[in-house]
Every structure is written in C-alpha cells, then in structure tokens.
Amino acid sequence: MNMSENHPGRRRVVIVDDHGIFRSGLKAELGDAVEVIGEAPTVDEAAQVIRESLPEVVLLDVHLPGGTGGGGAEVVKLCRDLLEEVRFLAISVSDEATDVVSVIRAGARGYVTKTISTEELIGAIDAVAAGDAVFSPRLAGFVLDAFGTSGLVEDVRDEELDRLSAREVEVMRLIARGYTYREIASELFISIKTVETHVSKVLRKLQLSSRHELTRWAEQRRIV
Known part of the structure; x- marks a missing residue:
C-alpha cells in the first residue's frame, strides 16, 4: 500500500492488480496525471485499501487472488456501499464475455483492455470519475452483445437511458x-x-x- 498527500486537481486513484510489475509500470505511465493513493494485489487487501483511502477511481484487474474467488467483481461487491463516491474501472487483458458481464453487473463503470494507450486511460479515468461509463472502442459493440445475449440487458437499460x-x-x-x-x-x-x-x-x-x-x-x- 502506497499512500501520499492529497494534490488538488488530480484524480485520486487506487490500482488493484496482483502483478507488482504491472502496478509499478502503470504508475510510471500515468505519472503526474493522477494521484495514486493506494494499491493492492488481492481481493481482501483491495477492499481494505479502498475503504481506507476512498479514491475517486479504482483501476481494477478482473482476475485477482483472495476473497471467495470472485476476483475483481468481488472487490466491487465488497465496496458496493461506496459506489456513489468511488468508481471502478476494470482494466484487463481479458475481453471474455463472462469477465466483462460479471464486473459490470457488480457495479463497475467501465471496462478497458491493457492495450489501451496512456492518454486514453487518463481520459477514461476522468470520464468514469465524472459518472460516465467507459469501454475500449473495440469492446463497445461486444459489451452490448454480451449483455444482450446473456439476458442482462434489462439490468443496465434504465441506467444507460438515465445518462x-x-x-x-x-x-x-x-x-x-x-x-x-x-x-x-x-x-x-x-x-x-x-x-x-x-x-x-x-x-x-x-x-x-x-x-x-x-x-x-x-x-x-x-x-x-
């Protein structure tokens, strides 16, 4: 866990990923564009760090050890009472329908793949913090298909229209x-x-x- 002083004007972010090298690389890439106030490698540690630091955005890997085996979706569920102030943006190498559906249904505001550019990720962080939903461009159509074919479109329809x-x-x-x-x-x-x-x-x-x-x-x- 890496806590720092508040810096007004930058989004306060927590990075959750079980690979330390990825967390370090992501922090280096984001640089001064955001303020990384915490990080965690497991479901349980993530929930604790998020509750302690209350970030604006959590960059969340989908596949995580710990908890009851629910991965990133479980982290979101454990913090469901914070969703009004803490937004979750999944960032993963996976574009499998089951991964996308589970984490979005849990309450995440977006899903991007790890091929996203640094500039696009910074934009996605800002958008999610502002309450918008964000998906990688090539996943946009896929996300609609995934929700539709899995019968979950009813779960998100009102929320989408409300935007x-x-x-x-x-x-x-x-x-x-x-x-x-x-x-x-x-x-x-x-x-x-x-x-x-x-x-x-x-x-x-x-x-x-x-x-x-x-x-x-x-x-x-x-x-x-």
Missing part, C-alpha cells in the same frame, strides 16, 4: 429512425449545430462510435 437528457433521447430516437441532422433540427426546432452537439454527447455517453451503432443500440431496446 441521457430528455432532449438527447429525442435526438437519439430520430437518428435511429434515419432522420438527417437537418430533418431533426426542423422537427425539434433547434439548429443543425445543436443537433450535432446532442449526437456527439449521446455517442460519448453510450460509448458508441457511429450512427449505425446508435441505431443498433436503440433497436435492441425497442425504443426507436
């Missing part, structure tokens, strides 16, 4: 129905630039990268 404002939901529905930006602007009595802004926010909040993915997302939830 969008009423206006963003309106714009999303029209995009999914095939409306052009100009048609949406006319329908909602707003400017094309405002439509573009709403679409950009929707894609970011839902971690999607195109109109096609957005349409698919809406169709899966039967809200088109």
Whole structure:
C-alpha cells in the first residue's frame, strides 16, 4: 500500500492488480496525471485499501487472488456501499464475455483492455470519475452483445437511458429512425449545430462510435 498527500486537481486513484510489475509500470505511465493513493494485489487487501483511502477511481484487474474467488467483481461487491463516491474501472487483458458481464453487473463503470494507450486511460479515468461509463472502442459493440445475449440487458437499460437528457433521447430516437441532422433540427426546432452537439454527447455517453451503432443500440431496446 502506497499512500501520499492529497494534490488538488488530480484524480485520486487506487490500482488493484496482483502483478507488482504491472502496478509499478502503470504508475510510471500515468505519472503526474493522477494521484495514486493506494494499491493492492488481492481481493481482501483491495477492499481494505479502498475503504481506507476512498479514491475517486479504482483501476481494477478482473482476475485477482483472495476473497471467495470472485476476483475483481468481488472487490466491487465488497465496496458496493461506496459506489456513489468511488468508481471502478476494470482494466484487463481479458475481453471474455463472462469477465466483462460479471464486473459490470457488480457495479463497475467501465471496462478497458491493457492495450489501451496512456492518454486514453487518463481520459477514461476522468470520464468514469465524472459518472460516465467507459469501454475500449473495440469492446463497445461486444459489451452490448454480451449483455444482450446473456439476458442482462434489462439490468443496465434504465441506467444507460438515465445518462441521457430528455432532449438527447429525442435526438437519439430520430437518428435511429434515419432522420438527417437537418430533418431533426426542423422537427425539434433547434439548429443543425445543436443537433450535432446532442449526437456527439449521446455517442460519448453510450460509448458508441457511429450512427449505425446508435441505431443498433436503440433497436435492441425497442425504443426507436
């Protein structure tokens, strides 16, 4: 466990991974962009460090020793009462459906693979700390498939929709129905630039990268 003094302006982070070399490497890569206030190699130690330090974000490996064998998902469950103030971002070499589903269902706000760039990871930490959900770009579609095919989409549907404002939901529905930006602007009595802004926010909040993915997302939830 490595505790340090508070430094305002930087996200307070705890790193949980059973490989010391990875933890050290990650701290070096993140540098001064965040404040690493703790680290842990096991489920039990992780829960203790998180409760003691109350970080903004926990960078969490999915496969961890200790506890009852639940790995990263178990850490999140052990800290479920802290989820309003502590956000969990899974970072793993695995992109298996079972790993993604278990840790997200437990309460993690995102899941990225260890191939993520340092700049992207820093952005993901900021996004998760702000309450957004974050997934590696190549996992975005896979995550939707994983939740859908495992029957868990009902568990996350309301939470995902709650991220969008009423206006963003309106714009999303029209995009999914095939409306052009100009048609949406006319329908909602707003400017094309405002439509573009709403679409950009929707894609970011839902971690999607195109109109096609957005349409698919809406169709899966039967809200088109």
